[in-house]
Amino acid sequence: EASEAYVTLVTSRDYVRGALVLAHSLRKSKTTRPVVALASRDLPSLARSELMDVFDAVHIVEEMNSNDAVRLELLGRPELGVTFTKLRAWCLTEYEKCVFLDADTLVLKNIDDVFERDTNFAAAPDVGWPDCFNSGVFLFAPSQTTFSELVALAATTGSFDGGDQGLLNSYFKDWSTGSPAMRLPFTYNMTANPSYGYAPAFERFRDDIHVVHFIGAHKPWHGMPTPGPGMHGLVSLVDAWWRMHDD
Amino acid sequence: EASEAYVTLVTSRDYVRGALVLAHSLRKSKTTRPVVALASRDLPSLARSELMDVFDAVHIVEEMNSNDAVRLELLGRPELGVTFTKLRAWCLTEYEKCVFLDADTLVLKNIDDVFERDTNFAAAPDVGWPDCFNSGVFLFAPSQTTFSELVALAATTGSFDGGDQGLLNSYFKDWSTGSPAMRLPFTYNMTANPSYGYAPAFERFRDDIHVVHFIGAHKPWHGMPTPGPGMHGLVSLVDAWWRMHDD
Ligand SMILES: O=c1ccn([C@@H]2O[C@H](COP(=O)(O)OP(=O)(O)O)[C@@H](O)[C@H]2O)c(=O)[nH]1
Ligand SMILES: O=c1ccn([C@@H]2O[C@H](COP(=O)(O)OP(=O)(O)O)[C@@H](O)[C@H]2O)c(=O)[nH]1
Ligand SMILES: [Mn+2]
Numbered sequence: 024e025a026s027e028a029y030v031t032l033v034t035s036r037d038y039v040r041g042a043l044v045l046a047h048s049l050r051k052s053k054t055t056r057p058v059v060a061l062a063s064r065d066l067p068s069l070a071r072s073e074l075m076d077v078f079d080a081v082h083i084v085e086e087m088n089s090n091d092a093v094r095l096e097l098l099g100r101p102e103l104g105v106t107f108t109k110l111r112a113w114c115l116t117e118y119e120k121c122v123f124l125d126a127d128t129l130v131l132k133n134i135d136d137v138f139e140r141d142t143n144f145a146a147a148p149d150v151g152w153p154d155c156f157n158s159g160v161f162l163f164a165p166s167q168t169t170f171s172e173l174v175a176l177a178a179t180t181g182s183f184d185g186g187d188q189g190l191l192n193s194y195f196k197d198w199s200t201g202s203p204a205m206r207l208p209f210t211y212n213m214t215a216n217p218s219y220g221y222a223p224a225f226e227r228f229r230d231d232i233h234v235v236h237f238i239g240a241h242k243p244w245h246g247m248p249t250p251g252p253g254m255h256g257l258v259s260l261v262d263a264w265w266r267m268h269d270d
Numbered sequence: 271e272a273s274e275a276y277v278t279l280v281t282s283r284d285y286v287r288g289a290l291v292l293a294h295s296l297r298k299s300k301t302t303r304p305v306v307a308l309a310s311r312d313l314p315s316l317a318r319s320e321l322m323d324v325f326d327a328v329h330i331v332e333e334m335n336s337n338d339a340v341r342l343e344l345l346g347r348p349e350l351g352v353t354f355t356k357l358r359a360w361c362l363t364e365y366e367k368c369v370f371l372d373a374d375t376l377v378l379k380n381i382d383d384v385f386e387r388d389t390n391f392a393a394a395p396d397v398g399w400p401d402c403f404n405s406g407v408f409l410f411a412p413s414q415t416t417f418s419e420l421v422a423l424a425a426t427t428g429s430f431d432g433g434d435q436g437l438l439n440s441y442f443k444d445w446s447t448g449s450p451a452m453r454l455p456f457t458y459n460m461t462a463n464p465s466y467g468y469a470p471a472f473e474r475f476r477d478d479i480h481v482v483h484f485i486g487a488h489k490p491w492h493g494m495p496t497p498g499p500g501m502h503g504l505v506s507l508v509d510a511w512w513r514m515h516d517d
């Protein structure tokens with residue numbers, strides 16, 4: 024277990040609050056693994072020291088960017104090119120296995136069992152195109168070789184969405200047809216989107232939700248959302264984020 | 271191959287147009303299997319004879335209904351209790367394997383390879399809760415035993431969404447963790463929803479779309495939709511439906 028860790032990424036001040044709440048939620052889940060952050064060198068030093076107060080380790084990394092304005096426009100998120108920095112997580116070779124979590128996720132129940140899976144990669148389906156995985160929560164095995172291959176793929180083919188998710192889905196392209204071990208339950212990355220949902224399934228499985236992921240440009244720390252008709256559960260989830268924040 | 275078929279369901283006049291276009295699209299895909307319909311006994315005889323002009327066989331069935339107003343309200347589709355009639359497809363024991371297709375689906379490319387899968391059930395993920403499958407397209411093996419078990423489950427536990435999809439997901443509950451053979455590609459049941467989508471993935475995989483499924487209360491035969499920001503491809507898909515209709 025000493026060689027396993029949870030990892031998140033913070034390249035800008037806006038995501039510091041998310042990362043702090045995430046770390047707090049992991050501790051409350053009674054994880055036995057260290058919680059580490061990748062922080063951009065450009066992050067103001069106050070932000071960096073806030074992270075150091077809470078995380079077990081903060082690794083300073085150089086930012087990477089897809090610089091792919093056209094595809095990011097299609098995604099509707101021009102600011103997400105910088106998520107290529109997520110690839111640096113594969114350089115954490117002091118760990119054998121890590122679980123990456125976006126800074127906009129919140130852990131509600133212990134997920135240490137993910138480390139037990141017999142696979143070098145696992146992720147949960149994306150609600151937008153469910154044969155792709157969502158790259159906000161994933162198990163991975165740090166490796167300089169994998170990192171180099173990802174960077175090479177970024178240079179040759181690029182990412183079909185301009186962010187890390189498109190690139191990672193091209194790299195781990197047998198995810199949807201391969202071993203069930205690679206498939207994390209949706210309850211381990213329950214994407215709370217205000218515009219569409221399947222309310223009866225949410226009611227059916229809500230007690231089993233382990234990780235909530237607040238996808239989209241509007242994050243919980245920006246205030247309360249106006250949920251669409253399908254996603255009546257969103258308000259209570261954002262509320263859970265704020266309770267963790269105030270805790 | 272003689273003991274394999276495509277099956278759809280029509281309980282009301284409104285879905286006749288969808289079923290006719292679906293049958294036409296299957297024929298254009300050059301399927302080698304017969305195309306059959308389950309038609310409610312209550313369907314007006316004109317509607318029934320329209321179906322008989324186009325389908326290889328029309329089986330008259332008694333309607334079934336979940337009569338679960340509370341959960342259908344949560345689903346936002348009070349009219350869908352009658353989709354329990356879909357369970358009658360398991361009574362088509364003259365066939366060994368069938369592929370069920372909702373009347374609001376459109377086949378763009380041949381999908382006969384689905385019959386080759388070594389499994390008694392296969393379906394594609396639902397975009398609302400992707401550990402559930404969408405019950406608009408599925409491979410199944412007709413069986414009176416399975417039919418009886420489904421009816422018994424409906425009586426004891428009921429359907430968590432009030433329609434056939436909730437019930438079938440409870441019955442085939444190992445779908446998301448089981449054999450990859452049970453997992454149809456999302457391109458075999460590409461749910462075109464106006465409110466949310468992952469536009470870059472749609473662009474990336476659009477040439478591979480085999481079946482489009484027009485989920486939601488607004489069907490192509492009701493006219494052109496106003497697509498939301500994420501689903502810019504919807505208009506061209508509804509257009510494809512109308513081209514098939516006018517063909
Ligand atoms: O300016 C940014 C944008 C993103 N991120 C990190 O990259 C992740 C992915 O971005 P985001 O969660 O906004 O994408 P979404 O989940 O909404 O697609 C974030 O959670 C952060 O960990 C960051 O540090 N700075
Ligand atoms: O009044 C109805 C409602 C549904 N259906 C059949 O049941 C399927 C499922 O309903 P629908 O496609 O409207 O559900 P959705 O895919 O929108 O969830 C339809 O495609 C039809 O084949 C029907 O025959 N009559
Ligand atoms: Mn995120």
Ligand SMILES: [Mn+2]
Pocket residue numbers: 372373374375406483484485486
């Ligand atoms: Mn349908």
